[in-house]
Amino acid sequence: MRTLIQKFGRTLLGPLSIIIFAGLLLGIVSILQNPNITGETFANANMVQTIIDGIDALVSQLFDLLPILFAISVATGLAKEDKEIAGLSVVIGFILFNTVISFLLGLKGVTSETMSINYLTNHGHSELEAFQLSSSYETVLGIFTFRMSIFGGILVGLWTSALHNKFHTQQLPTAFSFFSGNRFVPIMTIITIPILSIIMFFIWPFFNTLIDGLGNVISKSGAVGTFIYGFSERLLIPTGLHHVLNQLLRFTPFGGTAEIDGNLVSGALNIFNTEISKQSPDIETLRNSTRFLSQGYHPFQVFGLPAAAFAMYKSARPDQRNKVKGLFLAGGLTSFATGITEPVEFAFIFISPTLWLFHAFMAGLSFMLMTVFNVSIGNAGGGLMDLSIFGILQGTYTKWPLVVLIGLIYSVVYYFVFRFVIQKFHLMTPGREKEEPISIKSDEQYNNIDTNETKPEELGEQILIALGGKDNIKEIDNCISRLRLVLEDTSIINENLLKETGSMGMVKIDKHNIQVVYGAKVEKSARSLKNAIKKS
Secondary structure (H helix, E strand, O other), rough: OOHHHHHHHHHHHHHHHHHHHHHEEEEHHHHHOOOOHOOOOHOOHHHHHHHHHHHHHHHHHHOOHHHHHHHHHHHHHHOOHHHHHHHHHHHHHHHHHHHHHHHHHOOOOOOOOOOOHHHHHHHHOHHHHHHHOOOEEEEEEEEEEHHHHHHHHHHHHHHHHHHHHHHHHOOOOOOHHHHHHHHHHHHHHHHHHHHHHHHHHHHHHHHHHHHHHHHHHHOOOHHHHHHHHHHHHHHOOOOOOOHHHHHHHHHOHHOOOEOOOOEEEHHHHHHHHHHOOOOOOOOOHHHHHHHHHHOOOHHHHHHHHHHHHHHHHOOOHHHHHHHHHHHHHHHHHHHHHOOOHHHHOOOOOOOOOOHHHHHHHHHHHHHHHHHOOOOOOOOOHHHHHHHHHHHHHHHHHHHHHHHHHHHHHHHHHHHHHHHHHHHOOOOOOOOOOOOOOOOOHHHHOOOOOOOOOOHHHHHHHHHHHHOHHHHHHHEEEEEEEEEEEOOOHHHHHOHHHHOOOOOEEEEEEOEEEEEEEOOHHHHHHHHHHHHHHHHO
């Protein structure tokens, strides 16, 4: 189950990367159409408006495709083999899932026409009642269905991946052998997906009421809610489950709901992207939506963790500082520029629960302070890029100077707390460990490896040896910063040699599952390892 949950959390990152990029486009568009930044002449130029309209249309379509993007990402991510068949099957399943629900709704007289606001108001409902009823439904890929957003996509993705893993090697009697194996997966999807549709037809209205209620509680809990979110999100970092929490708040009513141009929009990131794409966005709506977005990350990503990295570097033994300088410099700059924090976090969270809790508390405090001071900086990336595009370049309404001020305070607090705790409790952060000789003979030829200069094929071979060889590796995958592995036995890996390949830390989940942190180099590491296995 833990293996499945780990994989599930990773599958949610694919659609998110697309939406983050789309958000960056919207951020640039909002700058171009802001006359206070670009001037009246430029902002109102026909060519500029044409470009803005084109980008708006493109990004709006991406938002509409979110449910099926999540469905594809989950199904292909959880499929063990022949992922392209899982991708084909889930598209079929997603369309049929919503088609069956649409058919069942139609039997009850619930259609896009009867659920329109005009129809409802003409038949005795108040405008508010009509809006609430109408907002429970939407049209997905031209199909009128329940408004399930990414939940529907994730559900179909999980269903399809389970079918795929069970039936993609299924052999049928000779007379039906043409339909065996991979061809059997789409068939089983077509046969079984109506069952899921019927179940959800009866369950979803109750589930939807529960989700809306919880979303309202979080939305109305103000600064306390954002503190709980920031604190919990950092505590979940080692497990990788913070991705699940993030997506719930970004794309579902857990992150709030808002009426924008007569349409109900759910999820903090959805609300922000929809509102900021308007030529004259409503500032209050933006402020409410950004409470769970990147503004809470900036103080500790851009300022706090780089200072913590510097503190760990200064706390290293003098004779070891040159060896760990590259590690902390790369980790600090990665957090500062991109918001990818694991390279720094994994240098201390398993060594010191005190520093881990301190970091989680400071993250929760950061989110709370941004809410209290009405800061309004959105998107979901983090780092200096988001701070610049969605904060500094948007103008003064974002209150970005407060982020910088609080961030500078964070850098001082992080530095001195880390120095004090490390030295007071003699923590073995990188550069302070006792020197221990590497016991495995094959390690000697790989001492002092620089992954920046190592050729990909050599890096893959080195990682393969450190993990116990080809026979010990069952599955290889990766997310933004971690190599996620399923091994026969995690106890036989050589941690010293793994560090020599550029690893910044690791999480042993159980005797079969392990995550190795490579930061921004994880794609190179995963690709090199896969190639090494193919050649071995």
